[in-house]
Amino acid sequence: MALQDKYAELLQTATTLGVGNLASTEQAGVLHVSGTANSTADYDALWALYAKIDPNMASGDLMMNIDIKADAGAQLKVTTDSSNLNIRSTPSTEGEIVGKAAHDEIVTLVEKTDDSWWKIKTADGEEGYAFAQYLSPL
Amino acid sequence: MKLTKLLMVVVVSATMLFVSCKPKDADIKAAVEKALSADPSMSGTTVEVKDGVVTMGGECKDDACKAGCEKIAAGVKGVKSVVNNCTVAPPPPPPPASLSTTIDATKMQQVKDGLKDIAGVTVEFVGDKAVLKGEVTQANRMKIMQMLAAAKVLSDVSGLTDKK
Numbered sequence A: 001m002a003l004q005d006k007y008a009e010l011l012q013t014a015t016t017l018g019v020g021n022l023a024s025t026e027q028a029g030v031l032h033v034s035g036t037a038n039s040t041a042d043y044d045a046l047w048a049l050y051a052k053i054d055p056n057m058a059s060g061d062l063m064m065n066i067d068i069k070a071d072a073g074a075q076l077k078v079t080t081d082s083s084n085l086n087i088r089s090t091p092s093t094e095g096e097i098v099g100k101a102a103h104d105e106i107v108t109l110v111e112k113t114d115d116s117w118w119k120i121k122t123a124d125g126e127e128g129y130a131f132a133q134y135l136s137p138l
Numbered sequence B: 001m002k003l004t005k006l007l008m009v010v011v012v013s014a015t016m017l018f019v020s021c022k023p024k025d026a027d028i029k030a031a032v033e034k035a036l037s038a039d040p041s042m043s044g045t046t047v048e049v050k051d052g053v054v055t056m057g058g059e060c061k062d063d064a065c066k067a068g069c070e071k072i073a074a075g076v077k078g079v080k081s082v083v084n085n086c087t088v089a090p091p092p093p094p095p096p097a098s099l100s101t102t103i104d105a106t107k108m109q110q111v112k113d114g115l116k117d118i119a120g121v122t123v124e125f126v127g128d129k130a131v132l133k134g135e136v137t138q139a140n141r142m143k144i145m146q147m148l149a150a151a152k153v154l155s156d157v158s159g160l161t162d163k164k
Helices: A008-016 A040-053 B002-021 B025-037 B063-074 B105-115 B138-150
Strands: A020-027 A030-037 A062-068 A075-078 A085-088 A097-101 A106-112 A117-121 A127-131 A135-137 B045-050 B053-060 B081-084 B121-126 B129-136 B154-162
Touching (some): A008 A020, A008 A030, A008 A062, A030 A040, A040 A062, A062 B138, A106 A135, B025 B045, B025 B053, B025 B063, B053 B063, B105 B121, B105 B138, B129 B138, B138 B154
Parallel strands (some): A030 A062, B053 B081, B129 B154
Antiparallel strands (some): A020 A030, A075 A106, A085 A097, A085 A127, A106 A117, A117 A127, B121 B129
């Protein structure tokens, strides 16, 4: 079965949700999907659908490179499990820790530096790089 | 008397000649459509003609097509002016960037950083894939997959088992 068919419901939902720049291409047994979801809720809905279509997401046949729309100045919620999020001087775990953001704290996006590091600013004025995985656009 | 008759004939035939010289709107429309049909990129455009004024509508694939179809229409005999209401289709989105992503030291570090807070999971890089092993909760499995997708790293997660 073609992967476009297997994930048809996901692609259809992404279209319905108005995912920006939605593109999908099948290559070497993997369906690559990219785009920008309008909200964290849309993003979560798409991932839930992925887990439903492919139990445990174990087939390794979908690369869902969807990010969430967030422009500079957007509010981000710190979504660590419970711990503080380190704010570093450079976009790397090698970077010196220049500040911390608490769990559930709201910070401001300065720039999306790369796939995994975003530059943020806290309400206290601490500015630096944090791991994007723990930041959810509001 | 004879001269008057002759004059009338001249006037009437001149009028007829003048009228027949002026193309009808329907003829202009056909001529414009024919001229546009030479370029397949203009197949989405529509043509309306009223009193020699051509109104272009429909969709063009790019700006060059929009400017081009206006020029072609303006060059058709009998066209007084062109109102260009063509819309330009937005460019198709670029193909997914993950298609051409390869695993390098930076990607490996990204994946390791992403797994830092998830205990009990190991990663090895085999070929173009991150091969993960260990026991995970459903929530952490989701986090891992999202992190790998954000890093555009292909994965083999068949070695991840559910934490009981």
